[in-house]
Amino acid sequence: MKRDFKTRWLGSRAILDSRVFYFLPLLALFVPLLTNPYTQFVINLMLVYVLIAVGFNIVLGNLGQLAFTSTTCFGIGAYTTAIAMASLTLPFWIALLAGAAMGALAGLFASITALRGIRLYYLAIITLAFGELMRWVYIHADAVTRGTDGLPLPPAAFFGLSIDSEIKRFYLFLAITTLMVKGTSNLLRSRIGRAVVAIKDNEFATASLGIPTAHYIVLAFVWSGLVIGIAGGMFALLIGRVVPESFDLTALIFHFAMVMAGGLGNLAGSVLGAMLLTTMPEFLRSFPGIEEALFGILLVIVILLRPSGLASLLAGHLPMFRQRFYRER
Amino acid sequence: MEARLFYQLIISGIAQGAIYALVALSLTVVYRGTTIVNFGHGDFVMAGAFVAYAFVVLYGVPFVVAAVIALALLFALGFAMERGLIEPIKAGPHISFAMMTIAVGYVLRGIARAEWGREVLPMPRVFDLPPIFIGNVVITGDAIAFIGVVALSLGVFFLVLYATRTGQIVQAVYQSERGAALVGVNVRAFHSVIWGVGAAMGAVAGLLLAPVTLLYPDLGANFLIRGFAAMTLGGFGSLSGAVVGGILLGVAEQLLGAYVSTKLIDIAAYLVIIAVLVLRPTGLLGRIAVVRV
Amino acid sequence: MSPLLELSDVSVHFAGLRALTNVSLQAKPGEVKAVIGPNGAGKTTLFNAITGYLQPTSGQIRFRGQDISGLPPHLISVRGIRRTFQNGGLFGEITVLENILCGLHSQTNSGFFGLLFGTRAAAAAERQAVAQARSLLELMGIGDLEDRQARDLSGGEQRIVEITRAISTDPPLLLLDEPAVGLTPPARDHLIDVIRRLAGERGVSVLLVEHSIDMVMKGSDVIAVLNGGQKIAEGPPDEIRRNKEVLDAYLGYA
Numbered sequence: 112m113k114r115d116f117k118t119r120w121l122g123s124r125a126i127l128d129s130r131v132f133y134f135l136p137l138l139a140l141f142v143p144l145l146t147n148p149y150t151q152f153v154i155n156l157m158l159v160y161v162l163i164a165v166g167f168n169i170v171l172g173n174l175g176q177l178a179f180t181s182t183t184c185f186g187i188g189a190y191t192t193a194i195a196m197a198s199l200t201l202p203f204w205i206a207l208l209a210g211a212a213m214g215a216l217a218g219l220f221a222s223i224t225a226l227r228g229i230r231l232y233y234l235a236i237i238t239l240a241f242g243e244l245m246r247w248v249y250i251h252a253d254a255v256t257r258g259t260d261g262l263p264l265p266p267a268a269f270f271g272l273s274i275d276s277e278i279k280r281f282y283l284f285l286a287i288t289t290l291m292v293k294g295t296s297n298l299l300r301s302r303i304g305r306a307v308v309a310i311k312d313n314e315f316a317t318a319s320l321g322i323p324t325a326h327y328i329v330l331a332f333v334w335s336g337l338v339i340g341i342a343g344g345m346f347a348l349l350i351g352r353v354v355p356e357s358f359d360l361t362a363l364i365f366h367f368a369m370v371m372a373g374g375l376g377n378l379a380g381s382v383l384g385a386m387l388l389t390t391m392p393e394f395l396r397s398f399p400g401i402e403e404a405l406f407g408i409l410l411v412i413v414i415l416l417r418p419s420g421l422a423s424l425l426a427g428h429l430p431m432f433r434q435r436f437y438r439e440r
Numbered sequence: 441m442e443a444r445l446f447y448q449l450i451i452s453g454i455a456q457g458a459i460y461a462l463v464a465l466s467l468t469v470v471y472r473g474t475t476i477v478n479f480g481h482g483d484f485v486m487a488g489a490f491v492a493y494a495f496v497v498l499y500g501v502p503f504v505v506a507a508v509i510a511l512a513l514l515f516a517l518g519f520a521m522e523r524g525l526i527e528p529i530k531a532g533p534h535i536s537f538a539m540m541t542i543a544v545g546y547v548l549r550g551i552a553r554a555e556w557g558r559e560v561l562p563m564p565r566v567f568d569l570p571p572i573f574i575g576n577v578v579i580t581g582d583a584i585a586f587i588g589v590v591a592l593s594l595g596v597f598f599l600v601l602y603a604t605r606t607g608q609i610v611q612a613v614y615q616s617e618r619g620a621a622l623v624g625v626n627v628r629a630f631h632s633v634i635w636g637v638g639a640a641m642g643a644v645a646g647l648l649l650a651p652v653t654l655l656y657p658d659l660g661a662n663f664l665i666r667g668f669a670a671m672t673l674g675g676f677g678s679l680s681g682a683v684v685g686g687i688l689l690g691v692a693e694q695l696l697g698a699y700v701s702t703k704l705i706d707i708a709a710y711l712v713i714i715a716v717l718v719l720r721p722t723g724l725l726g727r728i729a730v731v732r733v
Numbered sequence: 734m735s736p737l738l739e740l741s742d743v744s745v746h747f748a749g750l751r752a753l754t755n756v757s758l759q760a761k762p763g764e765v766k767a768v769i770g771p772n773g774a775g776k777t778t779l780f781n782a783i784t785g786y787l788q789p790t791s792g793q794i795r796f797r798g799q800d801i802s803g804l805p806p807h808l809i810s811v812r813g814i815r816r817t818f819q820n821g822g823l824f825g826e827i828t829v830l831e832n833i834l835c836g837l838h839s840q841t842n843s844g845f846f847g848l849l850f851g852t853r854a855a856a857a858a859e860r861q862a863v864a865q866a867r868s869l870l871e872l873m874g875i876g877d878l879e880d881r882q883a884r885d886l887s888g889g890e891q892r893i894v895e896i897t898r899a900i901s902t903d904p905p906l907l908l909l910d911e912p913a914v915g916l917t918p919p920a921r922d923h924l925i926d927v928i929r930r931l932a933g934e935r936g937v938s939v940l941l942v943e944h945s946i947d948m949v950m951k952g953s954d955v956i957a958v959l960n961g962g963q964k965i966a967e968g969p970p971d972e973i974r975r976n977k978e979v980l981d982a983y984l985g986y987a
Contacts, residue, residue, distance in 0.1 A: 232676070233717055236717075243665065244711070244714070297848050297850075301855070308824070316822030317835070319818075319822065320807075322807055324807070360661055371539050401554050403554075404550025405550070407544065407545075407547035407549075407550055414536055
C-alpha cells in the first residue's frame with residue numbers, strides 16, 4: 112500500500128484514520144468550558160461507559176464468546192474500590208488498582224469456565240448466574256457492603272489533590288479512559304489481538320499455527336475484566352455510593368447494547384456506541400416503561416438492519432472505523 | 441414433626457417445581473427446534489400472566505376465556521417473532537440472537553410497566569380447590585392446581601410428541617433438520633410454529649401464576665433463571681431433563697430455604713447452575729457435549 | 734540419515750472404530766509424498782495424529798528424532814510441522830496480510846507489556862513481521878491480495894494464502910490436507926508448481942492428502958496408499974499406478 116504525502120494529508124479519506132484518536136482527548140480538554148455540573152456528570156458517566164463497552168467488546172466481539180461478564184466485573188470493581196476506601200481507608204488510586212485487580216480476577220474465573228469447554232449458551236447462563244450471585248452477595252453481605260442502602264465513599268483525593276468536583280473528576284476520568292483505550296488498542300493491533308480474533312474464527316487452525324489458544328482466551332478475559340473493573344472503580348467515585356441495583360440485568364442489557372450498537376469487535380465502534388447510548392436516555396426521560404419499550408424496539412431495529420453495528424456503517428467513509436489488527440507505523 | 445415438615449416441603453417444592461418444569465420445557469422445546477435460547481422467555485411468561493390479568497380485571501372476562509385469549513396471543517407473538525425477527529438474522533452470530541430475544545423481552549417489560557405502572561397487582565382468585573390431607577401433610581388447593589395443570593400439560597405434550605404424526609415430525613426435526621427437510625417437512629414453518637408453541641407453553645405458566653402470585657413487570661427474570669437452572673440440572677436440551685430438573689429445583693429451593701437459610705431460596709438456582717456446569721456439565725439426563733481443543 | 738518424520742506402527746482406535754492400524758510412514762526433506770486412499774481410509778486421521786489433534790492409541794511418532802505423540806497441536810507446530818485444513822483454515826474475518834501475520838505469530842517477538850506500553854522493541858518486532866509478511870506475499874505472487882478480506886477470495890486464492898501462511902515460518906514439514914478440492918485445472922497446476930518449488934527450492938518435506946489421482950501422479954515423488962486404516966502400498970507414481978491391490982481398493986469402491 113503506497114502512501115505518499117499527497118494521499119496522506121490531502122486525500123480526504125485518509126485524514127480520518129486512527130490518528131484522529133490522538134487529537135480527540137486534546138480537544139476534550141476544553142469540554143468543561145461548555146458544561147454545567149449536570150452535563151459534566153453525564154459526560155463523566157459517558158467516560159465510564161466507554162470503558163465498559165471497550166472492555167466488554169474484547170470478550171463479546173473480538174474473542175466472540177457469549178459471556179455475560181460485564182456486570183460481574185463492573186460490580187466487583189466498584190465494590191472493591193469502595194470497600195478499599197471506606198473500610199481500609201486506602202487512597203483512591205490504590206483502591207482503583209485493587210478494583211482493577213479484582214475485575215481481572217473475575218475475568219480469570221470466567222475464562223477458566225470457558226477453557227473447560229463450556230461454550231455458547233452454557234457460558235452465557237453460567238456467567239449470568241454468577242453475576243446475579245454476586246449481586247445477592249452485595250445485598251446480603253451488608254456488614255461490608257451496606258446492602259441495599261449502598262456503600263458510600265469517603266472523600267477522595269488523587270495524590271493530595273481532592274477530587275471533589277465534576278470537573279476534577281472529568282480530567283481524571285479523561286486521563287484514565289484515554290490510557291486504557293489506547294492500551295487496549297495497542298494490544299488489539301498486535302499479535303495478541305490477531306491471536307484472539309483467530310481463535311474466534313477457527314480455534315483448530317489457530318492452534319496449528321503454534322498459537323497457544325488457552326493462553327489467549329485467558330488473556331482476553333482477564334484484560335476485559337481489568338478494564339471493566341477500572342470502570343467500576345470510576346463509577347463508584349462518580350456516584351459516591353455503590354448500590355447493588357447498578358449491576359442488575361437491566362445494566363447488563365445496557366452494556367450489551369452499547370457493544371452491539373457500536374459493532375462487535377470494533378474498538379472505535381464501542382467508543383461511539385457508548386457515547387451515543389449514554390447520552391440518548393436523556394432524551395427519553397418521559398414515562399416509566401415507555402423508555403424501556405422504545406429502547407428495546409430501537410435495539411431490535413438495529414439488530415435487524417445493521418447487526419454489525421455503527422462501525423460497519425461508517426467504515427466505508429471513515430477509515431478509523433475499520434478495525435485493523437496490525438499497525439502501519 | 442420432622443417428617444411432617446419434610447414432606448410438606450417436598451409437596452410445595454413439587455408444586456413450585458412444576459412451574460419451573462413448564463418454563464424449562466418450553467425453553468427446551470424452542471431450543472431443540474431452532475438451536476436458539478430465548479432470553480426473553482421469562483417475559484413471555486409474564487406477558488401471559490398480564491394478558492390474563494388485563495382481560496379478567498379490566499374487561500371482566502371469565503378466567504377461562506382470558507386464558508384462551510392469552511394462549512392465542514402468545515402463540516401469535518412467538519410465531520411472529522420467529523418469522524419477523526429471528527429468521528431474517530439467522531446467518532448471524534449467536535450473540536445477535538441473544539440480543540434480539542433480550543430486546544423483545546425488554547419491550548414486553550416496558551409495555552407492561554407503562555400500562556400498569558410500578559405497582560404490584562393482585563388478581564382475584566380463580567382456583568378454589570379444597571386442600572387434600574395425607575396424614576397430617578397438607579396439599580393446598582394451589583399446589584393441586586399447579587401440579588394438576590402442569591401434569592396435564594406435560595401429559596398432552598408428551599402424548600402429542602410420541603403418539604401422533606405431528607409429534608413424529610417434531611421429533612424428526614429435532615434429530616436432524618436437514619433430514620427432515622429432505623423428506624418434505626416444511627422446516628421454515630416448523631420453526632415459526634415451534635416458537636409459537638413454546639410461547640404458548642410459557643403463557644400457561646403465566647396463567648397459573650396470575651391468580652396466585654402478585655404480578656409485576658419484572659417477574660420474568662426470575663422464571664428465566666430458574667428455567668435455565670432446571671435445563672442445566674436436567675441436561676441442557678433434554679425434554680424430560682427439563683421437567684426433572686424443574687421439579688428437583690423446586691424441591692431443592694424449599695429444602696435449602698427451610699433447613700439452611702431462607703436467604704438461599706433466591707440464589708438456589710444460581711448455585712445449581714454453577715455447581716452443575718462445574719461438576720457435570722451434561723447434567724442429569726444430558727445430551728449435549730462440551731467443546732475441547 | 735534418519736528421516737524428518739517417522740511414524741512407527743501407529744494405530745488410532747476409537748470406541749468401535751479402527752481409524753488407523755499399524756501404519757508406518759516416513760517423510761524426507763525435499764520430498765513430496767502423497768497419501769491417497771478411498772474415503773474413510775484414515776488419511777485425515779493420519780494428519781490429525783501427526784499434528785496433535787488426536788493421540789495415537791499405540792505406536793510412535795518421531796519428528797527430528799523426538800517423540801511428539803503426546804504433544805498438543807500448538808507445540809507440534811512450533812517444532813516445525815505446519816498444515817492446511819480440508820475445509821479451509823483461513824481466518825475469513827480478517828485480511829490476507831493479517832492471516833499471514835497470524836502465521837508468523839510464533840516468531841514475532843512482541844510481548845504483552847511491550848505492546849501494552851508501546852515500547853520501541855515491541856513496535857519494531859511488529860513492523861518486522863509486517864514487512865516479512867508482505868515480502869512473503871510478493872514472493873508467492875499474491876501481493877495485491879494483501880488488503881482483501883480472506884473470505885472474499887476465490888477458492889484457489891484461499892488455498893494459496895493458506896499455504897503461504899503455513900510456510901511463513903519456514904517449517905521443514907508441511908502437511909496439505911486436500912489442497913486441490915474445488916480448484917479449476919489451471920489453479921491446480923499452479924498449486925502443483927508451488928508445491929514442487931517448495932520441495933525442490935526450499936527443501937521442504939511435503940505430505941499431501943489428495944483425492945485427485947491426476948494431481949497426485951503429476952505432483953508427487955512418492956505415493957503411499959491407505960485403505961481401511963492400513964497402508965497397503967508405497968512407491969513412486971508409476972509403480973502405484975500398476976499396483977493390483979491399489980486398483981482393487983479403488984475400483985472396489987466406485
